Amino acid sequence: MQALYGLKQAVFLWYNCFTEALVGLGFKLLPDDIYVYIKHDALSYIIIYVDNALVAARSDQEIDDVLALLRDKFKIKVFAPEKFLGYGIKFDNRLVILD
Numbered sequence: 001m002q003a004l005y006g007l008k009q010a011v012f013l014w015y016n017c018f019t020e021a022l023v024g025l026g027f028k029l030l031p032d033d034i035y036v037y038i039k040h041d042a043l044s045y046i047i048i049y050v051d052n053a054l055v056a057a058r059s060d061q062e063i064d065d066v067l068a069l070l071r072d073k074f075k076i077k078v079f080a081p082e083k084f085l086g087y088g089i090k091f092d093n094r095l096v097i098l099d
Contacts, residue, residue: 014051021073022046054084
């Protein structure tokens with residue numbers, strides 16, 4: 001089933017497609033937040049909002065591994081985030097600061 005971009009069912013179909021792909025890659029939904037996925041063996045996290053996603057992991061290599069898996073399934077653009085969901089993101093050594 002396909003939907004036109006911008007229609008209500010398009011978001012639902014995209015969410016189902018993305019969830020199915022991530023579950024196939026070993027991610028699980030957090031029970032308390034259906035927009036956060038976790039892969040326990042690598043401690044990798046993916047947070048989604050509509051068609052944007054934020055990937056977090058313990059190391060840059062783990063993030064690269066997750067992005068490689070996503071590239072196999074989807075056409076993605078990768079960039080260092082400066083904002084996500086209205087929060088500014090700053091990096092200080094191994095600390096992530098949201099403001």
